[in-house]
Amino acid sequence: MLLQTSALSRHFAGLVAVDRVDLAIPQGGIHAVIGPNGAGKTTLFNLISGLATPTAGQISFAGQDITLLPADRRAQAGMARTFQNIRVFATMSVLDNALTGLHARLSASLPAIIARLPGFRRAERDAIARAQAALALVGLQDRAYTQAGALAYGDQRRLEIARAMAGGPRLLLLDEPAAGMNPAERAALATLIRAIAAQGTTVLLVEHDMPFVMGLSDSVTVLNFGRRIFAGPPGAARQDPGVIEAYIGHKAAVRLAGQAP
Amino acid sequence: MAWFDDLLFTYQNLAVALGVNGLLALSMYVVLAVGQLSLGQAAFMGLGAYSSALMSLQLGWPFWAVLPLSCVVPVLFALAVGGPTLRLNGVYLAIATIGLGEVLRGVYLNVDVLGGAMGLSGIPEAAPLWLIYAMLALAVLVLWQVGKSGIGRAMEAMRLDETAALSMGVNIRRYRLATLCASAVLAGLAGALSAHSTDFIGPNDFGFEPAVTILSFALLGGIGSPFAPVLGAWLLTLLPEVLRPLADVRLVMNGAVIVVAVLFLPRGLLAWRMPRHVRPGRAA
Numbered sequence: 001m002l003l004q005t006s007a008l009s010r011h012f013a014g015l016v017a018v019d020r021v022d023l024a025i026p027q028g029g030i031h032a033v034i035g036p037n038g039a040g041k042t043t044l045f046n047l048i049s050g051l052a053t054p055t056a057g058q059i060s061f062a063g064q065d066i067t068l069l070p071a072d073r074r075a076q077a078g079m080a081r082t083f084q085n086i087r088v089f090a091t092m093s094v095l096d097n098a099l100t101g102l103h104a105r106l107s108a109s110l111p112a113i114i115a116r117l118p119g120f121r122r123a124e125r126d127a128i129a130r131a132q133a134a135l136a137l138v139g140l141q142d143r144a145y146t147q148a149g150a151l152a153y154g155d156q157r158r159l160e161i162a163r164a165m166a167g168g169p170r171l172l173l174l175d176e177p178a179a180g181m182n183p184a185e186r187a188a189l190a191t192l193i194r195a196i197a198a199q200g201t202t203v204l205l206v207e208h209d210m211p212f213v214m215g216l217s218d219s220v221t222v223l224n225f226g227r228r229i230f231a232g233p234p235g236a237a238r239q240d241p242g243v244i245e246a247y248i249g250h251k252a253a254v255r256l257a258g259q260a261p
Numbered sequence: 262m263a264w265f266d267d268l269l270f271t272y273q274n275l276a277v278a279l280g281v282n283g284l285l286a287l288s289m290y291v292v293l294a295v296g297q298l299s300l301g302q303a304a305f306m307g308l309g310a311y312s313s314a315l316m317s318l319q320l321g322w323p324f325w326a327v328l329p330l331s332c333v334v335p336v337l338f339a340l341a342v343g344g345p346t347l348r349l350n351g352v353y354l355a356i357a358t359i360g361l362g363e364v365l366r367g368v369y370l371n372v373d374v375l376g377g378a379m380g381l382s383g384i385p386e387a388a389p390l391w392l393i394y395a396m397l398a399l400a401v402l403v404l405w406q407v408g409k410s411g412i413g414r415a416m417e418a419m420r421l422d423e424t425a426a427l428s429m430g431v432n433i434r435r436y437r438l439a440t441l442c443a444s445a446v447l448a449g450l451a452g453a454l455s456a457h458s459t460d461f462i463g464p465n466d467f468g469f470e471p472a473v474t475i476l477s478f479a480l481l482g483g484i485g486s487p488f489a490p491v492l493g494a495w496l497l498t499l500l501p502e503v504l505r506p507l508a509d510v511r512l513v514m515n516g517a518v519i520v521v522a523v524l525f526l527p528r529g530l531l532a533w534r535m536p537r538h539v540r541p542g543r544a545a
């Protein structure tokens with residue numbers, strides 16, 4: 001298993017956002033975590049990427065226990081992520097954004113940087129080529145010198161993916177990558193995610209759009225109120241009474257709330 | 262050339278102040294560049310000034326040996342203050358560094374070997390003017406090169422969005438501590454150079470008021486490039502010389518500069534940001 005969590009929990013002052021979740025993500029493929037609003041998907045991602053510390057449980061990545069590893073070390077170990085609410089570096093160029101994704105791979109010494117030694121120049125050239133390749137992967141190669149904040153919303157989402165992919169991660173975590181996208185953009189995103197998986201990066205994505213996930217994923221984990229209520233192939237998820245109830249019940253509640261005066 | 266000597270003599274203090282304040286502005290810049298706020302620049306300067314003055318006066322060491330060593334004490338204090346506070350929210354560093362400045366002022370006032378309220382005098386005027394400007398130029402060069410590299414990119418990233426930078430693998434704490442140490446080095450150098458240009462230092466030279474002045478240098482100039490804070494320092498140093506009445510209300514002026522800069526000039530006077538890459542084909 002590339003990524004494994006066991007009995008992973010996170011409590012927030014009385015609220016159990018993630019409740020003893022077991023997750024097993026094999027090397028390769030596209031894997032989804034779905035669930036209604038507030039199910040704990042983002043919190044689970046934060047625990048996996050190290051932005052939140054678990055109240056209980058364990059996480060292992062590539063055979064190593066990373067439960068106590070800080071977030072930057074997890075990135076260095078080959079984990080990359082995007083955010084549900086866009087977090088590009090708005091006043092930096094698109095290229096510079098992609099280059100930050102290579103941070104863990106750059107290790108020039110201070111004297112080499114100050115004196116612009118050949119080793120530093122070579123590393124920098126190499127990094128720019130990798131960053132450009134990541135931008136090309138998401139179709140932003142012509143916007144390299146644009147300020148990231150000036151990009152359209154969908155492009156900023158794709159830039160986050162490029163930034164995460166620039167360092168060639170083993171695991172890519174995507175938190176609602178399709179949020180706010182129109183159907184055409186969603187289709188293009190699905191193609192992109194497949195291309196990423198085809199390159200050998202394992203993809204773990206969070207969505208609450210069931211149809212988007214169903215056609216794309218090799219496996220699905222369903223969360224509801226922090227609990228894992230299903231794990232298995234997408235076809236089986238659609239038939240699972242617990243999943244149906246969580247989703248239909250939730251949708252019905254949303255519909256009723258929307259109709260309330 | 263007598264007129265030139267006259268000129269130099271008249272403006273010697275101003276020339277020293279411009280160089281020293283440039284270094285202090287850079288020491289502020291390094292901290293602001295990673296999104297931290299320290300009000301300890303004057304305290305670090307004082308540590309450099311006092312420790313270098315003691316080395317010259319008590320031990321009689323030559324200035325070329327004293328100058329590099331004058332960075333050691335400020336860096337030790339930066340590690341002591343920074344280590345515990347850097348894992349906390351940024352405001353703790355600001356508070357802890359104000360505290361450091363006040364504690365040190367109390368120490369200078371009450372320790373005999375440090376001269377008490379009288380300060381230390383008779384410090385050899387061993388720092389030539391050219392050396393001050395050479396150090397300033399060197400500091401600008403180093404910060405320029407580092408700012409354009411991946412280190413500068415990581416610094417900018419953590420200033421813009423710490424969470425995103427962390428997720429890209431930036432070791433936030435290490436960067437905070439390293440930049441605080443770099444800023445202590447610059448302030449320590451400024452302290453040693455200024456102590457060895459004026460022959461006298463006193464406990465009130467390094468209190469809260471100079472700390473605020475140093476902050477206003479960088480806020481006025483901006484942090485888009487290492488040139489910006491130096492410009493801010495030079496303007497704020499020259500202004501009271503040109504407009505004499507302003508000298509009496511220096512503190513008010515610096516306070517006003519901070520308010521105006523924060524409200525109307527969030528990127529400073531020199532908003533130009535150093536380019537990290539030039540679009541191919543556009544390069545000269």
Ligand SMILES: Nc1ncnc2c1ncn2[C@@H]1O[C@H](COP(=O)(O)OP(=O)(O)OP(=O)(O)O)[C@@H](O)[C@H]1O
Binds near residue numbers: 016037
């Ligand atoms: N920092 C926090 N402090 C307190 N409660 C939190 C915090 N973060 C999340 N929560 C709560 O934990 C629960 C799970 O939140 P989370 O954001 O993980 O859900 P989600 O499945 O990602 O939802 P969405 O689909 O809306 O993005 C929610 O009830 C939320 O209010």
Ligand SMILES: [Mg+2]
Binds near residue numbers: 041042043084
């Ligand atoms: Mg979420």
